[in-house]
Amino acid sequence: NWTMVNIAEETIDAVRAQVGDRRVICALSGGVDSAVAGALVQRAVGDQLTCVFVDHGLLRKGEAEQVEKDFVAATGVNLHVVDATDRFLSALEGVTDPEDKRKIIGREFIRVFEVAAREIVGESAEPVEFLVQGTLYPDVVESGGGTGTANIKSHHNVGGLPDDLRFQLVEPLRTLFKDEVRALGEQLGLPAEIVWRHPFPGPGLAIRIIGAVSRDRLDVLRDADAIAREELSRAGLDRDVWQFPVVLLADVRSVGVQGDGRTYGHPVVLRPVTSEDAMTADWARLPFEVLQKISTRITNEVADVTRVVVDITSKPPGTIEWE
Ligand code: XMP
Numbered sequence: 001n002w003t004m005v006n007i008a009e010e011t012i013d014a015v016r017a018q019v020g021d022r023r024v025i026c027a028l029s030g031g032v033d034s035a036v037a038g039a040l041v042q043r044a045v046g047d048q049l050t051c052v053f054v055d056h057g058l059l060r061k062g063e064a065e066q067v068e069k070d071f072v073a074a075t076g077v078n079l080h081v082v083d084a085t086d087r088f089l090s091a092l093e094g095v096t097d098p099e100d101k102r103k104i105i106g107r108e109f110i111r112v113f114e115v116a117a118r119e120i121v122g123e124s125a126e127p128v129e130f131l132v133q134g135t136l137y138p139d140v141v142e143s144g145g146g147t148g149t150a151n152i153k154s155h156h157n158v159g160g161l162p163d164d165l166r167f168q169l170v171e172p173l174r175t176l177f178k179d180e181v182r183a184l185g186e187q188l189g190l191p192a193e194i195v196w197r198h199p200f201p202g203p204g205l206a207i208r209i210i211g212a213v214s215r216d217r218l219d220v221l222r223d224a225d226a227i228a229r230e231e232l233s234r235a236g237l238d239r240d241v242w243q244f245p246v247v248l249l250a251d252v253r254s255v256g257v258q259g260d261g262r263t264y265g266h267p268v269v270l271r272p273v274t275s276e277d278a279m280t281a282d283w284a285r286l287p288f289e290v291l292q293k294i295s296t297r298i299t300n301e302v303a304d305v306t307r308v309v310v311d312i313t314s315k316p317p318g319t320i321e322w323e
Contacts, residue, residue, distance in 0.1 A: 001183060001187065004180075004183045004184055004186075004187045005187065007176070007180070007184060008040070008043075008184055008187050008188065011040055011044075011172045012040060012043050012044040013044075014172070015040065015041055015044035015045065015170060015172055016044045016045060018130075018170060019041075019044070019045050019048065019130055019170065021048065021126065022048065022126055022127060022128075022129045022130065023048045023049075023050070023124055023126050023127065023128040023129065023130070024041055024045060024048055024049045024050075024128065024129075024130040024131070024132060024170060025049070025050050025051070025052060025117060025120055025128055025130070025131055025132070025167070026038045026041060026049060026050075026051045026052070026131070026132035027051075027052050027053075027054070027113060027131075027132075028051050028052065028053045028067055028071070028079075029202065030053075030059055030063045030064070030066065030067050030194075030197070030200070031134075031197060031199070031200060032134075032178075032181060032182060032185060032194060032195060032196075032197055033134030033135075033136060033173060033181060034132075034134040035067075035071060035134075035185065035190055035194050035195075036134065036173065036181050036182075036184055036185040036188065036190065036195075037132050037133065037134040037170075037171075037172050037173055038051050038071075038075070038077060038132060038134075039071075039074070039075045039077070039185070039188045039190055040172045040173075040184070040188065041132050041170060041172060042075050042076070042077045043188065047078060048126075049077065049078065049132075050078045050079075050080055050120050050128075051077050051078065051079050051080065052079075052080045052081075052082070052113060052116045052117070052120070053067050053068065053079060053080070053081050053082070054082050054084055054109060054112050054113055054116070055081065055082065055083045055084060055085060056084055056085065056088040056105065056108070056109065056204060057083075057084070057085025057086075057088055057089060057218070058088065058105070058203065058204030058205045058206045058213075058218070059200075059204055059205070060200075060204075060205065060222060060225050060226065060229075061222045061223070061225065061226040062193075062226070066191065066193055066194060067079075068081055070191045070193070070194065071190070071191070071194060074188075074189050074190050074191055075188075075189075075190070080116055080119070080120060082112055082115075082116050084108070084112045087108060087112065088105065088108055089213065089214070089215060091104050091105075091107075091108050092104055092105070092206060092212070092213045093212070093213075093214075094212050095212060095213070096211055096212050096251075098207055098323035101203060101206050101207060101213070101323070102203050102207070105202070105203045105204075105206060106160075106202075106203075109202075110160045110161065113161075114161055114162065114165060117161070117165060118165065121165070128167070129167060129168055130167055130168050130169070130170045131167035131168070131169055131170065132169075132170045132171075132172070133169050133170070133171050134171075134173055135169075135171045135173060135174055136173050136174070136176055136177065136178060136181060137173075137174060137175055137176055137177055138177065138178075138277065140174055182195050182196065196238060196239065198238075198241070198242065198243045198244060199242070199243055199278065200243075201321060205218055205221055205222070205225075207321055207322075207323040208221060208225075208245055208246065208247045208248065208321065208322065208323070209221055209247075209248045209250050210247060210248065210249050210250055210251060210252075210322055210323065211248075211249075211250035211251035212250070217248060217250050220248060220266070220302060220304050220305065221246065221247075221248040221268070223301065223302045224246050224248070224268045224298045224302050224305055225246040227294060227297045227298050227301060227302070228244060228246045228270060228294050228298070229244065231290055231293050231294045231297065232244055232272070232286075232290065232294075235287065235290045237286065237290065240274070240284070241272045241273065241274060241284045241286075242273050242274050242275035242276075242278070242281065242284075242320075243271075243272075243273055243275070243278075243320055244270070244271065244272045244273075244284075245269075245271040245273075245320065245321060245322070246268055246269070246270060246271070247268060247269040247271060247311075247321075247322045248266060248268050248305075249266055249267045249268070249269065250266055252266060252267055253265065253266060254266065254267050254306050254307045255306065256299070256306030256307060258299065258300075258306065263306050264306070265303070265304040265305055265306035265307075266304060266305060266306065266307075267305070267306065267307040267308070267309055268298060268305050268307075268308055268309075269309050269310070269311050269322065270291070270294065270308065270309070270310045270311065271283075271310075271311040271320070271321075271322070272284035272286050272310075273315070273320055275315075275320070278320060280314075280315055280316070281314065281315040281320050282314045282315075283310075283311060283312045283313065283314060286310075291310060294308065295308040
């Protein structure tokens with residue numbers, strides 16, 4: 001696609017002009033925007049870029065590996081991985097309020113990122129002066145169009161860094177819409193699983209467990225979620241839904257008969273939605289056969305899940321996520 005080739009080339013030139021021979025860091029989240037932004041900057045300035053991936057332990061099955069293996073294989077980027085799972089899970093222990101979960105995750109993220117950034121800054125001969133942000137055009141418009149550090153998205157908001165660790169922003173996707181970012185990602189040779197990933201909240205699975213977050217609960221949700229995603233994509237419907245949250249009602253129990261016995265586990269909620277921009281959404285009318293397959297597989301394969309229900313609330317009045 002010629003347009004995308006031109007956009008890629010122009011953006012790469014612009015990044016080179018901005019950065020010169022100085023160094024850059026980029027926080028990867030596992031999502032499309034930071035991946036495409038990182039890949040573009042890598043093309044522009046190569047080894048001057050170091051990407052940081054803070055694994056908070058709240059991603060879905062296979063997603064950390066996608067960043068650590070597939071993204072690195074596709075781009076050749078220098079990647080600094082921090083496995084901060086223990087730290088995030090201890091900080092979240094016993095916390096049930098959604099906004100408390102968000103605040104804790106945001107705070108821990110900044111702290112972990114700060115330590116990683118200091119290590120990278122400290123080990124480099126050239127100063128690290130730039131930070132990549134995957135800001136898109138709609139984010140710019142929504143926040144009033146200013147440049148600088150104001151318009152950074154909620155959880156991956158690394159604008160909360162201390163004063164002695166300030167960076168200028170590199171925002172190579174500032175003029176683009178999501179579909180253009182995806183086309184660019186394909187153009188740059190990124191894996192389809194990353195380019196076509198549905199939007200996913202920064203706080204991850206923590207806000208899809210209704211109740212306190214624990215390792216066991218995360219494992220249950222990850223298994224159920226992986227089945228739902230697998231069946232959606234087998235049915236060829238990934239690109240027809242905007243997002244497909246799977247939610248674990250960890251504090252609700254429900255009786256089931258599984259195998260030869262009575263069980264007393266938890267329900268999961270399927271929340272497939274269609275949307276243009278996440279501001280409004282409708283529940284996706286997935287074919288019954290697909291829903292049936294997902295339900296049968298989850299209740300057979302995931303011990304502890306006795307029941308699968310489908311959320312048929314539009315937004316408004318419901319939100320996409322349950323928390
Ligand atoms: P709601 O649930 O408000 O979600 O309809 C709208 C969109 O935002 C995502 N979302 C978040 N993204 N941090 C994020 O980065 C968050 O705390 C957060 N909460 C919701 C949600 O997945 C949907 O795309």
